[in-house]
Amino acid sequence: MNLSDIRLGSLGSRWGRRLPAVSGFNEIIGAQITLGGVASIDQGPFAFGAIANPIELQFQTHSITARYSDEYQSNSLAWLAFTREALKDSRPMTDWERKASADFFWSQFD
Amino acid sequence: MDLERAARESGVVRPEHVTQLIRSLKLRDYRWIVCNPSSAEPRLQGDLILQIPVAVIDPAGKARSRNLTAMVLNNACDLQSGRSEFISLAPVEDFSAFSEAMLNKDRDQARQYLNSLQANQIDELLYLQRSPQLPNGGVVRFDLISSLSATVYESAIAGSRRLASLTQNGFYLLLMKLTHFLARPESAEIVRDSQAQL
Numbered sequence: 001m002n003l004s005d006i007r008l009g010s011l012g013s014r015w016g017r018r019l020p021a022v023s024g025f026n027e028i029i030g031a032q033i034t035l036g037g038v039a040s041i042d043q044g045p046f047a048f049g050a051i052a053n054p055i056e057l058q059f060q061t062h063s064i065t066a067r068y069s070d071e072y073q074s075n076s077l078a079w080l081a082f083t084r085e086a087l088k089d090s091r092p093m094t095d096w097e098r099k100a101s102a103d104f105f106w107s108q109f110d
Numbered sequence: 111m112d113l114e115r116a117a118r119e120s121g122v123v124r125p126e127h128v129t130q131l132i133r134s135l136k137l138r139d140y141r142w143i144v145c146n147p148s149s150a151e152p153r154l155q156g157d158l159i160l161q162i163p164v165a166v167i168d169p170a171g172k173a174r175s176r177n178l179t180a181m182v183l184n185n186a187c188d189l190q191s192g193r194s195e196f197i198s199l200a201p202v203e204d205f206s207a208f209s210e211a212m213l214n215k216d217r218d219q220a221r222q223y224l225n226s227l228q229a230n231q232i233d234e235l236l237y238l239q240r241s242p243q244l245p246n247g248g249v250v251r252f253d254l255i256s257s258l259s260a261t262v263y264e265s266a267i268a269g270s271r272r273l274a275s276l277t278q279n280g281f282y283l284l285l286m287k288l289t290h291f292l293a294r295p296e297s298a299e300i301v302r303d304s305q306a307q308l
Contacts, residue, residue: 075121080295082116082123083286085134090231090290093253096216096221097232104203104211105166105254109174
């Protein structure tokens with residue numbers, strides 16, 4: 001079994017750390033791997049299930065990657081749409097506001 | 111645009127928080143953003159730290175630093191001890207002093223500015239309403255983000271200089287403001303090269 005790509009945890013996980021792992025796989029979110037030849041993926045929004053042998057693990061990881069990519073894109077677009085709508089009345093500072101705010105900031109260094 | 115549906119599908123706002131978040135956002139009364147420092151988590155994104163060095167390069171190219179109240183911008187995961195060498199901070203102005211300075215410059219322009227600010231409608235700023243932790247209110251300056259050695263941050267934590275944490279909804283608002291200010295889609299009028307020249 002090629003253990004070159006698996007990462008345990010996620011990019012944002014407090015406990016995340018990289019482990020040598022299975023090829024053809026980019027990222028597991030919230031994966032938990034148990035010893036003794038059984039891998040279980042039991043957390044995270046993208047994948048569920050238990051994998052009992054290395055061959056099945058390789059098969060599963062390809063489909064996880066595809067689902068992860070689709071959901072990630074969809075979530076990102078929904079988040080951008082949400083922030084845009086919720087902050088639709090937000091605007092950048094005017095020139096006067098930018099200058100006045102900068103003057104106030106520097107005045108604290110005098 | 112269905113705000114609730116977008117929030118639910120975002121993967122950022124937990125389903126059980128969606129209704130309350132949307133209700134809070136409609137209030138335009140921002141007392142819900144800040145609370146006492148979390149006792150469960152010693153390091154959180156959005157924590158306010160007292161008397162911590164903020165450094166900015168002045169127009170002459172000189173580094174200037176001063177101890178101010180500042181908001182921690184790193185994700186909580188990256189704030190764990192030994193995880194990062196540097197911490198990103200945004201200074202927090204005292205709202206009373208800030209608004210007085212604006213009014214002294216130009217009363218009419220300042221009123222318009224402060225109204226927008228207090229409605230949290232200025233991209234570069236996050237308004238923090240008066241609270242027990244911030245009796246004069248605060249203005250988080252996303253236009254003045256700076257970096258700090260994690261060692262200095264750790265000594266501030268050890269010295270009990272955490273002033274406040276963000277509530278759950280306050281945290282979502284911080285993410286929304288950061289996304290809107292720093293990670294919104296670029297204008298279609300901006301044209302970039304599609305390939306690197308190798």
